[in-house]
Amino acid sequence: MRFTRTAIAAAGLASAATAYAAEASGSDVLVLSEGNFTSTVEAEPLMLVEFYAPWCGHCKNLAPQYEEAATSLKQNGIKLAKVDCTVETEVCAAQEVAGYPTLKVSRKGVFTEYNGARKADGIVSYMQKQSLPAISTLTADSITEFKGKDKVVAIAYLSDKDAADLEVITKVAEAHRDDYLFGVAHDESLAKAAGVTAPALVLYRKFDEPEVKFDKKFSQDDVVSFLKAESVPLIDELGPENFMTYAGSGLPLAYLFADPESKDLQSQVESLRPLAKENKGKLNFVWIDAVKFANHAKSLNIQSENWPAFAIQDIEKNLKFPLEDIASDLTSKVSSFVGQYTKGDLKPSIKSEPIPADQDGPVHVLVSDEFDKIVGDDSKDMLVEFYAPWCGHCKKLAPTYDQLGEKYAAHKDKVLIAKMDATANDIPPSAGFQIQSFPTIKFKAAGSKEWIEFQGDRSLEGFVEFIGQNGKHKVSVDLEPVNDTAADAAKKDDAPHHEEL
Ligand SMILES: *[C@@H]1O[C@H](CO)[C@@H](O)[C@H](O)[C@H]1NC(C)=O
Numbered sequence: 001m002r003f004t005r006t007a008i009a010a011a012g013l014a015s016a017a018t019a020y021a022a023e024a025s026g027s028d029v030l031v032l033s034e035g036n037f038t039s040t041v042e043a044e045p046l047m048l049v050e051f052y053a054p055w056c057g058h059c060k061n062l063a064p065q066y067e068e069a070a071t072s073l074k075q076n077g078i079k080l081a082k083v084d085c086t087v088e089t090e091v092c093a094a095q096e097v098a099g100y101p102t103l104k105v106s107r108k109g110v111f112t113e114y115n116g117a118r119k120a121d122g123i124v125s126y127m128q129k130q131s132l133p134a135i136s137t138l139t140a141d142s143i144t145e146f147k148g149k150d151k152v153v154a155i156a157y158l159s160d161k162d163a164a165d166l167e168v169i170t171k172v173a174e175a176h177r178d179d180y181l182f183g184v185a186h187d188e189s190l191a192k193a194a195g196v197t198a199p200a201l202v203l204y205r206k207f208d209e210p211e212v213k214f215d216k217k218f219s220q221d222d223v224v225s226f227l228k229a230e231s232v233p234l235i236d237e238l239g240p241e242n243f244m245t246y247a248g249s250g251l252p253l254a255y256l257f258a259d260p261e262s263k264d265l266q267s268q269v270e271s272l273r274p275l276a277k278e279n280k281g282k283l284n285f286v287w288i289d290a291v292k293f294a295n296h297a298k299s300l301n302i303q304s305e306n307w308p309a310f311a312i313q314d315i316e317k318n319l320k321f322p323l324e325d326i327a328s329d330l331t332s333k334v335s336s337f338v339g340q341y342t343k344g345d346l347k348p349s350i351k352s353e354p355i356p357a358d359q360d361g362p363v364h365v366l367v368s369d370e371f372d373k374i375v376g377d378d379s380k381d382m383l384v385e386f387y388a389p390w391c392g393h394c395k396k397l398a399p400t401y402d403q404l405g406e407k408y409a410a411h412k413d414k415v416l417i418a419k420m421d422a423t424a425n426d427i428p429p430s431a432g433f434q435i436q437s438f439p440t441i442k443f444k445a446a447g448s449k450e451w452i453e454f455q456g457d458r459s460l461e462g463f464v465e466f467i468g469q470n471g472k473h474k475v476s477v478d479l480e481p482v483n484d485t486a487a488d489a490a491k492k493d494d495a496p497h498h499e500e501l
């Protein structure tokens with residue numbers, strides 16, 4: 001999975017503070033330095049390496065979980081190691097570590113991205129999956145243990161005639177080795193014991209109905225849809241440890257935001273079970289601690305803090321559909337809302353500031369409600385800064401950006417310099433992109449529909465040069481005389497770091 005908006009949402013969910021357990025002396029985590037890094041990783045068939053900085057908060061939260069996972073994985077012969085990047089700068093530079101913590105899986109020194117959770121059991125389950133072939137061949141001796149190895153285990157029962165089906169399953173297993181555990185049983189007696197006839201695929205689960213049979217002809221698409229729909233419980237509690245599973249499923253999430261202290265919690269959750277069942281494979285239903293994750297509710301445009309509340313989120317398209325005021329008649333209100341959603345009758349909620357009465361400042365103030373109108377005018381080259389009021393780098397950029405606006409004031413018919421407070425305005429789906437950090441600066445040339453990201457030097461010269469090169473109008477502005485105070489201040493901070501949402 002790419003590390004995109006979903007990952008950031010997960011980081012946000014993960015913000016619940018975890019105590020930093022001081023490192024015990026009997027740690028099972030190896031400490032690596034420049035002198036022994038290469039020799040250690042090259043000797044291990046499979047290991048996990050954490051690149052961290054001692055001051056980093058997410059690293060501190062991870063530390064006790066990482067320790068616990070290291071101890072547990074010892075019995076599988078899988079080692080966990082860590083590298084302090086404030087000391088071992090060359091090792092971390094060579095690994096192109098760009099943020100902390102960075103976790104990488106190493107196979108004899110060949111590194112790949114770690115895509116698992118950051119909780120002990122998640123790390124253990126992920127690394128165990130990495131240690132197995134994408135698909136394990138099962139026998140009467142191994143099948144029982146294999147079924148219990150993870151929350152969800154997929155077993156294909158295939159005879160020698162089912163070569164094409166085996167190929168389908170193998171391809172799915174290779175593409176989804178991070179997500180599910182796959183086994184194949186060729187022995188007819190095993191199929192018989194499972195109550196199926198080859199070719200068959202059965203999912204063994206530690207929740208809801210423990211066994212689910214795939215009932216279609218084997219094709220990669222149908223097998224993957226089946227796995228996605230059936231590998232999560234009908235209504236689970238959502239938290240940092242399972243958010244990525246849901247985000248990666250490709251299905252919209254239907255949340256019940258509930259107060260965990262409420263005596264009605266259980267009945268509220270249960271009342272949505274039939275609806276969840278009806279919409280299985282279309283929507284994933286979850287409930288979430290509304291008190292702990294009130295900010296998540298806010299990010300889905302739920303305005304009040306009157307729980308319960310409900311929302312549907314299409315994570316891939318970043319569409320939000322909040323529903324409030326449901327305390328009375330929860331089931332029927334949610335049911336009719338979900339019905340409208342699945343019919344495509346609901347409009348997504350798009351947060352916007354009011355359209356400014358006038359645009360007096362040097363930089364155009366863009367809001368969601370006016371986004372399509374302004375951006376749709378493709379006679380102009382357009383530079384838009386997406387910022388957050390609290391973001392330090394945005395504040396630092398402001399004087400330079402104002403100067404830039406002033407420079408192009410005489411060319412407003414050709415070049416628009418704009419900014420949008422992306423905490424008070426949702427980026428409409430029509431934009432075709434979402435942003436991952438502040439500030440994000442995007443450019444669109446006149447006559448084009450394509451946004452490109454500005455990643456150059458955030459100085460007046462840097463912007464002017466970029467607009468000159470990439471714009472259609474090739475407007476050139478006079479950089480002399482330049483009051484360089486602001487530009488110089490911005491330049492000092494030339495490391496391309498971003499702040500998290
Ligand atoms: C690697 O070297 C560091 C620094 O000399 C040492 O503290 C650490 O224990 C060594 N790790 C291993 C696995 O040998």
Ligand SMILES: *[C@@H]1O[C@H](CO)[C@@H](O)[C@H](O)[C@H]1NC(C)=O
Nearest residue numbers: 399400403482483484485486
């Ligand atoms: C230059 O710009 C800075 C920041 O915008 C401002 O404080 C300063 O007064 C300006 N200096 C001159 C000479 O215009």
